[in-house]
Amino acid sequence: MLPIERIDTAVTALHSEGRFAWEQEPLPDKYPPQSDIRILSLLHFSGNLPNTPIAGVLSTLGLSFWCPPLLSPNISSTRSCFCTMAEMQDSHNEMGLYTPNPEVRGMTCLNRDAFNKTIHVPVIKVKKEIINRLMKSLKHRLIQRPSLKRVIEDPKDEVNKLVLLDPYKVKSIDSFAESDHALFKQFDVSPQVSQYELQLTYENFKCEEILRAVLPKGQDVTSGFSRVGHIAHMNLRDHQLPYKNVIGQVILDKNPGITSVVNKTNTIDSAYRNFQMEVLAGEENMITKVKENYVTYEFDFSKVYWNPRLATEHDRIIGLLKARDVLFDVFAGVGPFAIPAAKKNCTVYANDLNPESYKWLLHNCKLNKVERRVQTFNADGRDFIKTTIKKELLKYANVPSAEEKPSLHIAMNLPALAVEFLDAFKNLLEEEPCSSFIVPTIHCYSFSKDDDPLQDVKARAESFLGTTLEDCSLHLVRNVAPNKEMVCISFQLPTSVLFQSDTGEPESKRPRTAKESKLD
C-alpha cells in the first residue's frame, strides 16, 4: 500500500527488477474514494515476501510491503486473492517492451527467429574516449538485457558512440536526476535523449520471459530446476508437458554450463531413491561430476540418489564429528556423509543396497583418496546393522581407558523408511559380554506430514525402538513439499534397547555405558 505520489517510483523500481509484474488494486471500502493511498499488488512470485529481491528494491526507496490480513507472509499459495494469472499476463503485455511477439504463444518446437522484435530505446551520444568512465557512473540508467551491447557505433559519427539507456527509467531529458546532470556536466556530455531502433533477438530475452510468452496465457510458468553437474533437473507439471522440448531447450540455451535438461517422470518411489527421467534437451550422458562442501563426487544421476539440497545437512552432521571418530553410514548413497567424514580422519563404514550407488561410492572414495579409511558394503541396511555395526560396536567396547575412545555415529538417511530400521538395534548386543561400552549416537531421517513433524518423528522412532527417548535432538532439515517436512532425530542409542531382551533382562546385567563409567 503506497502513497499515491510514490506509485510511479515503485513502478519504475519494479520494472528495473524485471521479474515481477504488478497491478494497481481498488482500495478496500474502508478508505475514502479520494484517498491518497493506492494498493500496488505484486503478482506471480512465490517465497517469503521480505526475502525477495523486490523487498530490497522497495526498501531502498523507503517503501514497504503491506499484506492484507488474509494473506500469510508466504503468499505464493494465496496470490489468486489479488487477480488471476490471465489478468496479470495482460498487464505484463501492455507494459512489456521486453515481452516477445504474441506469435510465439503455443510454440512446441523452438523457433528462435520468431523472437526477433524491434523496440525503441533512449540513447545519448558520448565521446569515445570517456565512454568507459561514464558507463561506470551511469550504470543505474543503462539498459539491462541479456547479451545486449549497450554501446553502439554510429557509422556516420567518428567522435561519438551511442549509449543505450533503460527505456523504463529514461523517457526524456526530464527523467534524469540532479546527480545525473552533474555527471553529464563533469564529462561534458549532452543530456539530450534520442530514440534508437533496437533489434531484440532470442538472445536478449530472459528464460522466464520466453517461457511466459510461449506457454498458454494464465498458466503457471516455471523455469526452476535443480542443477546436478551438467544436468538441469526439472519436475514439470501436466500443463507444461506439451511444451517440454521448448522448455528444455530454453533452459539449455540460457544457462551456461548446462548441457543436458531432464524431466522427472516418476515420483521418487524406487527402492534406491533414484528418479526415472526423460532427456528434454542436450546430451543423453547422465554421468556427471559435482562438488559439495569442497568434495568432488562422480555418479550416474539416472541410477543413484543425489540431492543438491542436502549439502547443508551433510555439512551439519560432519561438523559433529572429530578426527578418529567412527561413522557408520547405513544408507550411504555415493558418499556425501562417508567421504567428508573420512577426509576428516574418521573411520567410516559405508553401506548401500543399490549396486550402482555402491560402485560410485567406491569410485568416489578413490577419487578423493580416502579408500583406506572407508570400508564399503553392498547390503540391506538391516543386515548391515546386524552384522557390521554389531561387530564393530563390540570391537569398540572393552577398550580400557574412556579417554581413548572415539565417539560412534550412525547415519540413517533414508527418510521414507529409516525409522522402521531402528528396530534392528533391539537386543543387538544381548548375548555379548562387554566390560564397558560406547553408546553410539544415531542420526535418523524421516519425512513427516504431521502438523507437529518433530513430535511425530520422535513418536515413531520411539515406537520402533520400543522405548522412550528422554534426550534427543530434533532438527528440521527441509520442507520437501507443501505439508511434508524432512526431519533428523539424533539421540544416544539407549543401552536398554541394545542389551535388554524382549522378556525384560534385568538392568544390572547390562554393562555400564562410557558416560556412566565417567561419572564414577
Ligand SMILES: C[S@@+](CC[C@H](N)C(=O)[O-])C[C@H]1O[C@@H](n2cnc3c(N)ncnc32)[C@H](O)[C@@H]1O
Ligand atoms: C535418500 S538416499 C541417501 C543417500 C546419501 N546418504 C545422502 O545423504 O545423499 C538413500 C540411499 O539408501 C539406499 N537404500 C535404499 N534402500 C536401502 C536398504 N534397504 N538398505 C540399504 N540401502 C538402501 C538407496 O540406494 C539410496 O542410495
